[in-house]
Structure formats: structure tokens, C-alpha cells
Amino acid sequence: MSYKILEKKQIAPQVHLMKVLAPDVAKASKAGQFIILRIDETSERIPLTIADFDAEQGYVTIIFQEMGKTTKQLAKMKDEDELQDFAGPLGTPADVRDLGTVILVGGGVGIAPVYPQVKAYREAGNKVISVIGARNKDLLILEDEMRDASDELHVATDDGSKGHHGFVTDVVKQILDSSEDVARIVVIGPPILMKVAAGMTQPYGVETIVSLNPIMIDGTGMCGGCRVSVGGETKFACVDGPEFDAHKVDFNLLMSRLALYRSEESECLQNHEC
Ligand code: NAD
Ligand code: FES
Structure with missing residues (x-):
């Protein structure tokens, strides 16, 4: 069995979005889960968190950064090309419930897996405050989609080219220091961001979830x-x-x-x- 690429586009330097026709995976997907794909029989298997899915149209969206040999090869694929394997959904879905106010944090390419969670937390009745950040404004992905899906969106860039000049963790700290009563924080991005965020939120006693x-x-x-x-x-x-x-x-x-x-x-x- 093979899986057709319905759409492939570059959305930032070295970052690509791909919609893959996989009706069974799309039908069963929930926010927080991932897939493992293989380009062909000789390729390595790479895990990618699901960035979106459409059960009716039967496709799953993945967003990936060119990092190694396989992601560079994947980046060269085009509409109508086919992937050998697209296994999923894998992993335990995010524990999405109505908790009150939640902060969803996406750093760099980690904004992609945060997006379906923003939609799911909002649908469950939460007030969703999203905080997204990247090294510079050109690397900021899904800004419009995140704005539409969230109750509030905050942007940070390391170089100050858009929004707050600094890390997403600075913005989360500012929100926690305000009067906002936050029930949960979800952070997805590079491991150093998740580590720093965990240390920052601990003194506030707010439940903090990371996607490893x-x-x-x-x-x-x-x-x-x-x-x-x-x-x-x-x-x-x-x-x-x-x-x-x-x-x-x-x-x-x-x-x-x-x-x-x-x-x-x-x-x-x-x-x-x-
Ligand atoms: P990046 O290095 O550009 O960082 C993105 C943002 O994270 C920064 O703009 C900043 O706001 C925050 N950040 C980075 N370092 C920080 C620090 N020391 N303190 C506080 N905040 C900090 O990110 P990138 O290059 O887009 O990310 C790539 C990494 O993300 C890869 O390692 C990839 O594996 C990982 N990733 C993880 C997941 C996941 O599911 N956990 C999903 C996608 C990508
Ligand atoms: Fe093999 Fe998790 S990837 S046990």
C-alpha cells in the first residue's frame, strides 16, 4: 500500500507542510498523536506529530523541518508522489478536557503539533491562550491559523523581528504573573524550551505538559x-x-x-x- 501526497509546500525556510491521503489514519486521529512514515522500502522510519487531520476528506497534515538525510529527501517530494508507509495514529491522545483557562505554547516547528491541541482544547470549552515563538519572523509558522483557533495569541521572536523580543517562556511568565487563573500549560518544541518551561512553571504550581x-x-x-x-x-x-x-x-x-x-x-x- 502507498500513500499519495495531495499537497506539498514550503511554509518557512527549511520547513515544509504535506497533506497525505490516509483515510484510515485521518478517521482515527486525535490531537497529540503522531505517525511514522517511510519514503520507500530502503528509507529509515521517521516519527512526526500530526499537525492537522480531516476525517471527511481523508487526509493528515504533517509539518517537518529539514534536519537529516530523510527529511531532506522528503522535502524534495512533490504533489502526487507517494510514500511507502504512513503508520498511525500512534501514541496516546492528549488528555483534553474542560479545565478553564489553558496556555498552549509552541516553539519553532513545535507550533505544528500545538495547533490541533488548540482546536481541541477550545472545542472542549476552555479559554485558550496561545503563545508561539521562533528565532525570527520568517520562521514563525501557522500564525494566522493559530490566531483564528485561539482566544488570545501572543507572539515572540528571539531577534525581536515580531512580537515580544525574547523567548516564549518570558511571555508565559508574564501571563502567570498577571491575574489570569491558569489550569494547565502545554509546551511543545525543542527539548531545551520544554526543560526551561518546566523549571519556570514549577514555582507557580501550574500543571505543565510536554510532548517528548x-x-x-x-x-x-x-x-x-x-x-x-x-x-x-x-x-x-x-x-x-x-x-x-x-x-x-x-x-x-x-x-x-x-x-x-x-x-x-x-x-x-x-x-x-x-
Ligand atoms: P528553535 O531552536 O528555533 O526554538 C524555537 C523557540 O523555542 C524559540 O524561538 C524560543 O521561543 C524557544 N526557546 C528555544 N530555546 C529556548 C531556551 N533556552 N529557553 C526558553 N525558550 C527557548 O526551534 P526549532 O529549530 O524550530 O525546533 C526544532 C526542534 O524542535 C527539534 O529538536 C525538533 O525535534 C523539536 N520538535 C519537537 C516536537 C515535539 O513533539 N516535541 C515537535 C516538533 C519539533
Ligand atoms: Fe520502540 Fe517506542 S519507538 S518502544
């Missing part, structure tokens, strides 16, 4: 590649997560495991033949 992105292979709990430490216990992000209580995650272990194959990854990128 360790190395994954099978995505079904069989290989142990995605193991993370949460509250001193080993968890498999692909089946026990990807969402966990940020205040219990061992981010240093996550970051050191993510760096394990860095030299092989760059060698592979240079050789283009692994």
Missing part, C-alpha cells in the same frame, strides 16, 4: 528506543506518551539520548547513502 520527541524506531513499544525517565520510572514515549508531566521528566537524559547518534547522522547526511 526521543529517537523512535517501531513506535509500538517493542524496541525500547524511545525510553525516557519520568518521575524516576522508565516510560516508552511512543505508547506511554508522547505527553508527560513536565515537572517529572528527566530532560538531561532526553537530551543526551537525542545526541547519541549525532556523528552517525551527520556522516549519513554527508554520504547520502545509508
Whole structure:
């Protein structure tokens, strides 16, 4: 079986959006879940969080950044091309309930997986305050979509080219310091952002959820590649997560495991033949 690419476009430097025809995956998808795709029989499997899905039209949207050999190859694909595998939805859906006011934070490419959660939290009756950030305004993705889906949108850029001059965590702190009564914060983005956010929100005692992105292979709990430490216990992000209580995650272990194959990854990128 193969999966047709209905639409492929570049939405920021080195960031691409792809709508893939996968009716069964689209029908079963829920916010917070991910897919694992393979370009062809010889390709590696890569996990990507679902950025949107349309059960009626039968497609799933993914957004990815060119990082290594496979994502660079994926970036070259065009409308009507086909992917060999598109397995999902995988992982436990986000625990979306009516809690009152929630803050949804997306950093860089992490804005993509936050988007379906913004819609789901709003549909569940919450007041949704979204905070999105990127290194500069050109790297800011889904700004209009996030504005439409949220009750309030705050923007931050590291270089000050749009919105608050600084990190998304500065903006979240400002909101927590205001009178707003926040029930939950969800943060998705680079591990360093999730680590810093967890440390920042802890003194406020606000429940904070992160979506972890360790190395994954099978995505079904069989290989142990995605193991993370949460509250001193080993968890498999692909089946026990990807969402966990940020205040219990061992981010240093996550970051050191993510760096394990860095030299092989760059060698592979240079050789283009692994
Ligand atoms: P980036 O490095 O450009 O950072 C994006 C934003 O995160 C920054 O603009 C800033 O607001 C915040 N940030 C970064 N460092 C921070 C710090 N030290 N303190 C506070 N805030 C900080 O992000 P990028 O290059 O778009 O992200 C790529 C990374 O995101 C990759 O590692 C990718 O694997 C990860 N990612 C994770 C998920 C997930 O599901 N967890 C999804 C998509 C991408
Ligand atoms: Fe293999 Fe999670 S990816 S156990």
C-alpha cells in the first residue's frame, strides 16, 4: 500500500507542510498523536506529530523541518508522489478536557503539533491562550491559523523581528504573573524550551505538559528506543506518551539520548547513502 501526497509546500525556510491521503489514519486521529512514515522500502522510519487531520476528506497534515538525510529527501517530494508507509495514529491522545483557562505554547516547528491541541482544547470549552515563538519572523509558522483557533495569541521572536523580543517562556511568565487563573500549560518544541518551561512553571504550581520527541524506531513499544525517565520510572514515549508531566521528566537524559547518534547522522547526511 502507498500513500499519495495531495499537497506539498514550503511554509518557512527549511520547513515544509504535506497533506497525505490516509483515510484510515485521518478517521482515527486525535490531537497529540503522531505517525511514522517511510519514503520507500530502503528509507529509515521517521516519527512526526500530526499537525492537522480531516476525517471527511481523508487526509493528515504533517509539518517537518529539514534536519537529516530523510527529511531532506522528503522535502524534495512533490504533489502526487507517494510514500511507502504512513503508520498511525500512534501514541496516546492528549488528555483534553474542560479545565478553564489553558496556555498552549509552541516553539519553532513545535507550533505544528500545538495547533490541533488548540482546536481541541477550545472545542472542549476552555479559554485558550496561545503563545508561539521562533528565532525570527520568517520562521514563525501557522500564525494566522493559530490566531483564528485561539482566544488570545501572543507572539515572540528571539531577534525581536515580531512580537515580544525574547523567548516564549518570558511571555508565559508574564501571563502567570498577571491575574489570569491558569489550569494547565502545554509546551511543545525543542527539548531545551520544554526543560526551561518546566523549571519556570514549577514555582507557580501550574500543571505543565510536554510532548517528548526521543529517537523512535517501531513506535509500538517493542524496541525500547524511545525510553525516557519520568518521575524516576522508565516510560516508552511512543505508547506511554508522547505527553508527560513536565515537572517529572528527566530532560538531561532526553537530551543526551537525542545526541547519541549525532556523528552517525551527520556522516549519513554527508554520504547520502545509508
Ligand atoms: P528553535 O531552536 O528555533 O526554538 C524555537 C523557540 O523555542 C524559540 O524561538 C524560543 O521561543 C524557544 N526557546 C528555544 N530555546 C529556548 C531556551 N533556552 N529557553 C526558553 N525558550 C527557548 O526551534 P526549532 O529549530 O524550530 O525546533 C526544532 C526542534 O524542535 C527539534 O529538536 C525538533 O525535534 C523539536 N520538535 C519537537 C516536537 C515535539 O513533539 N516535541 C515537535 C516538533 C519539533
Ligand atoms: Fe520502540 Fe517506542 S519507538 S518502544
